[in-house]
Amino acid sequence: MSTTAPDRQQENPLAEGLALRRTPDPCALVIFGASGDLTHKKLMPALYALAVRRLLPPRFAIVGVARTGGDDGSFREDMANAVKQHARDPFRQDVWDELAAQLHYLATDFADSSGEDKLHGLLGELDEKEELGGKRVFYLAVPPPAFPTIVEALGKRRDERGWTRLVVEKPFGHDLASAKELTATLLEYFKEEEIFRIDHYLGKETVQNMLALRFANGIFEPIWNRQFVDHVQITVAESIGIEARAGYYEQAGAIRDIFQNHLLQLLALTAMEPPIDFTSASVHNEKVKVLRALHTPAPRSVVRGQYGRGFIEGEEVVAYREEAGVAAESMTETFVAAKLYVDNWRWADTPFYVRMGKRLARHETTIAIQFKEAPHPPFEESAAEGVRPNVLVVHVQPDEGVSLAIGAKVPGQGMTIRTVHMDFLYGGTFRTGMPEAYERLILDTMLGDSTLFTRADEVEEQWLLVDSIVAAWQRDKPSFPNYPSGTWGPPSAEELLHRDGRAWRRP
Numbered sequence: 001m002s003t004t005a006p007d008r009q010q011e012n013p014l015a016e017g018l019a020l021r022r023t024p025d026p027c028a029l030v031i032f033g034a035s036g037d038l039t040h041k042k043l044m045p046a047l048y049a050l051a052v053r054r055l056l057p058p059r060f061a062i063v064g065v066a067r068t069g070g071d072d073g074s075f076r077e078d079m080a081n082a083v084k085q086h087a088r089d090p091f092r093q094d095v096w097d098e099l100a101a102q103l104h105y106l107a108t109d110f111a112d113s114s115g116e117d118k119l120h121g122l123l124g125e126l127d128e129k130e131e132l133g134g135k136r137v138f139y140l141a142v143p144p145p146a147f148p149t150i151v152e153a154l155g156k157r158r159d160e161r162g163w164t165r166l167v168v169e170k171p172f173g174h175d176l177a178s179a180k181e182l183t184a185t186l187l188e189y190f191k192e193e194e195i196f197r198i199d200h201y202l203g204k205e206t207v208q209n210m211l212a213l214r215f216a217n218g219i220f221e222p223i224w225n226r227q228f229v230d231h232v233q234i235t236v237a238e239s240i241g242i243e244a245r246a247g248y249y250e251q252a253g254a255i256r257d258i259f260q261n262h263l264l265q266l267l268a269l270t271a272m273e274p275p276i277d278f279t280s281a282s283v284h285n286e287k288v289k290v291l292r293a294l295h296t297p298a299p300r301s302v303v304r305g306q307y308g309r310g311f312i313e314g315e316e317v318v319a320y321r322e323e324a325g326v327a328a329e330s331m332t333e334t335f336v337a338a339k340l341y342v343d344n345w346r347w348a349d350t351p352f353y354v355r356m357g358k359r360l361a362r363h364e365t366t367i368a369i370q371f372k373e374a375p376h377p378p379f380e381e382s383a384a385e386g387v388r389p390n391v392l393v394v395h396v397q398p399d400e401g402v403s404l405a406i407g408a409k410v411p412g413q414g415m416t417i418r419t420v421h422m423d424f425l426y427g428g429t430f431r432t433g434m435p436e437a438y439e440r441l442i443l444d445t446m447l448g449d450s451t452l453f454t455r456a457d458e459v460e461e462q463w464l465l466v467d468s469i470v471a472a473w474q475r476d477k478p479s480f481p482n483y484p485s486g487t488w489g490p491p492s493a494e495e496l497l498h499r500d501g502r503a504w505r506r507p
């Protein structure tokens with residue numbers, strides 16, 4: 001166990017072994033987009049958390065690249081502030097000093113070839129000084145239009161002595177055609193196993209716990225199918241609006257921002273067959289089978305919405321169309337709900353109801369497996385009127401954990417049954433802070449493990465479905481806005497389930 005792990009974690013026997021992981025090879029991590037939001041809010045705080053836990057390679061260098069002017073000194077200062085503001089651990093000067101000594105900055109533009117020469121030169125120097133052996137992780141934290149220029153420059157100057165890994169941030173394309181084009185560009189210079197497409201949801205502990213829950217426990221798998229499961233509900237709800245991202249969001253909408261990647265990945269992990277092992281190829285193979293089995297929903301099985309004015313936590317908020325940078329008549333959707341079917345033996349005829357949106361009543365991501373009702377209740381109807389069918393809920397965020405709704409007898413003379421919840425709360429059980437998704441994902445790229453990333457064929461299947469939904473949307477024009485901020489979406493989302501005699505879970 002790491003000597004720097006929080007004391008409380010050491011007291012807990014369940015937490016034993018939590019810090020035991022392979023340490024990556026010495027390497028250089030080059031972050032393109034080092035002056036951007038992602039680097040400040042996620043990447044640098046994650047690197048700091050890894051440093052606190054001594055999980056970074058013994059010999060290591062981080063090179064930040066961006067066009068904005070600066071040098072090693074200003075970059076270190078900027079990153080120290082980012083860590084103080086966004087890291088999950090308190091700032092420790094000793095840890096920071098060690099990490100800061102490994103930080104370098106290159107102000108350059110890859111649109112002109114001097115950029116690649118400078119980077120090549122700097123990496124050569126660092127290789128020699130730190131004995132990094134030509135091992136590199138290139139992290140593309142830049143807007144997608146900048147990808148091809150950088151990829152081409154890197155591909156042409158590959159260092160064949162060590163290994164090379166390329167991390168690509170979302171969005172991976174805008175539709176199937178652009179995703180294929182991007183993959184083709186990457187494959188010109190990199191092998192598929194060198195490409196790490198980030199879907200940061202897959203780095204979340206509770207998403208991985210879905211796999212542990214299903215495949216490390218004998219009791220769930222036999223009932224994880226159409227015979228026992230009535231339906232599945234997946235909710236990715238945000239209470240925030242689009243913040244300052246109108247430029248991106250107006251083009252993407254909820255379907256490209258969340259549905260195409262995070263939501264379909266959660267569905268794939270829920271519905272996939274048990275992989276024969278936990279290697280990345282086996283996991284990807286099973287996920288892609290689910291994505292292939294998803295067929296295009298009928299237009300009436302897809303609902304879209306856009307938020308109007310309303311209240312979030314007592315504060316009045318503006319409508320989507322009133323947000324800075326959004327067109328006054330914008331038809332961009334901020335909410336999508338759909339009924340999907342996975343056409344295979346395990347799930348045929350079992351609906352997967354999914355919904356995601358902004359400015360909803362609560363910030364939460366959950367996967368709920370609703371089981372069928374008990375076939376024959378031997379109790380009087382009135383005794384069991386408070387009983388609902390069993391539901392297993394995986395709380396991805398916040399309050400990470402799992403809860404199972406079961407019928408239990410109310411104490412007393414009669415036989416009255418009520419639904420109660422058996423809860424497992426992650427933080428409470430393991431008494432440890434939850435790692436941020438980016439910590440796990442950055443470490444995995446250095447370790448060369450792409451299990452928690454998205455393979456090209458998965459991305460393409462996801463786009464195929466999204467393209468077919470978006471094509472159907474061209475035919476009608478809903479009246480937007482159609483849900484007030486602070487609610488659970490438009491009434492048609494409720495009707496989607498009511499038509500089937502069901503209802504959305506209420507948190």
Ligand SMILES: NC(=O)c1ccc[n+]([C@@H]2O[C@H](COP(=O)([O-])OP(=O)(O)OC[C@H]3O[C@@H](n4cnc5c(N)ncnc54)[C@H](OP(=O)(O)O)[C@@H]3O)[C@@H](O)[C@H]2O)c1
Binds near residue numbers: 169
């Ligand atoms: N922010 C998030 O939480 C988040 C979450 C998921 C995915 N992402 C993805 O991560 C990427 C970066 O997002 P961000 O929010 O950090 O964006 P951002 O704040 O706009 O930063 C973009 C970065 O890329 C650099 N850049 C911009 N245009 C460039 C060009 N043509 N060539 C080279 N560098 C260029 C910028 O630096 P200079 O102008 O100094 O060159 C800046 O460092 C995007 O693909 C985004 O979709 C971000």
